[in-house]
Amino acid sequence: MKLGIIGTGNIGIALGKALTKKGFRVMFGSRSVAKANQAAGEMEHNADGGTIANAVHFGEIVFLAVPYKSIEEVLRNSDSFNGKIVVDCTNPVIFGEYPELAIGHTTSAAEQIAKMIPEAKVVKAFNTAFSNHIANGPYFGPNDGSMFFCGDNAQAKAAVAKVIEATGFEPVDCGPLSSARMLEPMAVLIIRLGNNMGMGNEIAFKLLTRE
Ligand SMILES: NC(=O)c1ccc[n+]([C@@H]2O[C@H](COP(=O)([O-])OP(=O)(O)OC[C@H]3O[C@@H](n4cnc5c(N)ncnc54)[C@H](OP(=O)(O)O)[C@@H]3O)[C@@H](O)[C@H]2O)c1
Structure with missing residues (x-):
């Protein structure tokens, strides 16, 4: 399967490393082709x-x-998203002494993005884990990390669940795209745990289920 990755920072590189190893073909897109x-x-x-x-x-x-905050600029420079599955990895975080969300409760970054590109099938995923675990796998002994995802299109979610599995995470379907209102605060929580509470980035979320 062919994947486009917009952004060459922590998450873009982490996704590229994990997924090219698993046989996906990747094209990075950047403001700078170099x-x-x-x-x-x-x-x-x-x-x-x-x-x-x-x-x-x-x-x-x-x-x-x-x-x-760069999404509008990025989407302005894009080709048509008609029929594309778009994975929103963003978090609308404002970094201060304690990170906060710029928007939430009644909407989410994912829903705002879906409004900007209504021709795309938007899925929220890969926003609740640190990039080091996306690059190298969320392997914590018997408790591999969970990756929460949500979206309004079942076929798009099934495709993204396969990509999540390829990175080693257990995919957890959280329902419609409006569940991003819950997933984006989870990202702020894990950043606070890692950065403010001194736990570092060797932590990840895991959903426990009784057999
Ligand atoms: N870091 C994490 O562990 C983590 C985990 C989960 C989710 N996220 C989310 O994933 C997104 C990317 O995070 P990141 O850590 O990969 O960020 P980053 O290292 O700062 O990289 C972001 C990339 O976005 C691109 N970009 C496009 N337009 C931009 C603009 N106007 N200003 C700045 N950069 C622009 C840049 O690539 P080009 O210069 O090549 O265009 C840049 O390398 C964020 O929304 C973040 O909240 C991060």
Whole structure:
């Protein structure tokens, strides 16, 4: 399967590393084609770089791995999202002494993005784990990490669940895209635990279920 990854930072590179190893073909899209090529060069194989529009055009699934505040600019520079599955990895975080959400309760970053690109099938995922576990796998002994995801299109969610499994996380379907209102605060919680409460980034969420 062909994946477009917009953004060459922590999450973009982590997704690229995990998924190219599993045989997915990736095109990085960046504001700078040189940076996208550099990101592709960090992968062992299966990766190319291009513009943001090139990566959107290439991907059957397109990951938004950019700051939420840059989304409008990124979408302005994109190709058509018609029929594409779009994975929103963003968190609308304001970093201060304690990180906060810029929006929430009655909407979410994912729902705002879905309104901006109504022709796409938006799925929220990969926003509640630190990038090191996305790159290397969420392996904590018997308790591998869970990856919560949500969206309004069943076929898109099934495709994204397979991608989540490929990264080693256990996919947990959280229902409609409005569940992103719960998933985005979870990201702020794990950042506070890691950064403010001194737990570092060797932590991840796990949903326990009784057999
Ligand atoms: N870091 C984590 O562990 C983590 C975990 C879960 C979710 N997230 C979320 O994932 C998203 C990306 O996080 P990250 O840690 O990968 O961020 P990052 O390292 O700062 O990278 C973000 C990338 O976005 C691209 N970008 C496009 N337009 C931009 C603009 N106007 N200003 C700045 N960057 C722009 C840049 O790539 P180009 O320069 O190549 O265009 C940049 O490398 C964020 O929304 C974050 O909340 C992060």
